[in-house]
Amino acid sequence: MMAKIELIATAPMGLEAIVAREVRELGYDDVSVDNGKVTFIGDEAAICRANLWLRTADRVLVKMGEFRATTFEELFEQTKALPWPDWLPEDAEFPVNGKSHKSQLSSVPACQGIVKKAIVEKMKQRYRHEWFQETGPRYTIEVSLLKDIATLTIDTSGPGLHKRGYRKLAAAAPLKETLAAAMILLSRWRPDRPLVDPFCGSGTIPIEAALIGRNIAPGLEREFAAEKWPILSHKLWQQCRQEAYDLAKRTLPLEIIGSDIDEQVLSLARHSAKCAGLSHVVQFANLPANRMKAEGEYGCIITNPPYGERLGEKTEVETIYRELGQFCRKLETWSFFILTSHFYFEQLFGRRADKKRKLYNGRIECNLYQFFGPLPPRSQQMSLQQMKEETAEG
Structure with missing residues (x-):
């Protein structure tokens, strides 16, 4: 069990303060607010609760690390130093997405490739394989570069949290x-x-x-990417869902x-x-x-x-x-x-x-x-x- 996990609730522009209020109402006090995101500390149950309960956030991410990177070598070495095998099983499917803004490492495809390679190298050390088939649960990884600071995250939500599960049919330009x-x-x-x-x-x-x-x-009737992760037991998800059912009036x-x-x-x-x-x-x-x-x-x-x-x-x-x-x-x-x-x-x-x-x-x-x-x-x-x-x- 991990006692302290750094999590990010991504927020639409202008809604950061409301997302932060929701996070605090869930009982997480160690909260910091930035443009487009609310960072907080929780345990494994926080991943389940945040996905189930946050009404105004876009998604919930595990923050794996944050560091300065102005060269591909720095990006590779510092990505490799992070504890990827603690989260990713050996059959994990782990696509890497990226974005870069006002950073020297401006080629997003190159950054994605470097991060993928670094994670594979780290996985080799733990699992003693040269090749990973990626047939298991999905862990969508993102490398985000802003002013030469790289933030690496894993998405726990899957489809965005606005997808509650009740809108089976959509009108033209519906309000999110x-x-x-x-x-x-x-x-x-x-x-x-x-x-x-x-x-x-x-x-x-x-x-x-x-x-x-x-x-x-709002997330009671849908599934999340992290429900398939071995690190978060089926029993934990059941407990958090039951808690939500019990709180409904x-x-x-x-x-x-x-x-x-x-x-x-x-x-x-x-x-x-x-x-x-x-x-x-x-x-x-x-x-x-x-x-x-x-x-x-x-x-x-x-x-x-x-x-x-x-x-x-x-x-x-x-x-x-x-x-x-x-x-x-x-x-x-x-x-x-x-x-x-x-x-x-x-x-x-x-x-x-x-x-x-x-x-x-x-x-x-x-x-x-x-x-x-x-x-x-x-x-x-x-x-x-x-x-x-x-x-x-x-």
């Missing part, structure tokens, strides 16, 4: 699950407040909200509604909600945004409306934003969280945001416009302690 989860975590939404998404498309925001509201681990009532004018994408949304086991929790309505019903007090509208990026859509989108502003003005106790790349959104919406946060939807630079309504009276608010107690009991 990790970004939807981040929008919800950045809002003040709590499970005892209504949540409405009037442009829900294939349902990502409502489904992610239901997973958060019921404390369901599957009967907690939620008021989550998504609507859209496109019945075709709504059928995808319903299908995804069913695959996530949430078809009875999330309601979907085939309605335009201005006819959407938002009932109750102190609710949240969290949405990713059309941006008008395509030619000919601009006028239509500007009308949508004006109507959304008129609709929201009637909801005096509600809060609104709207993601868009439109430069004049606030003018069209008719109100300045209390806070703006730059986020990227794919490669599109957007702002999350945050309009904070009043918080519910104390008597209506579920205290954090109450929620924790219910989670423990549930």
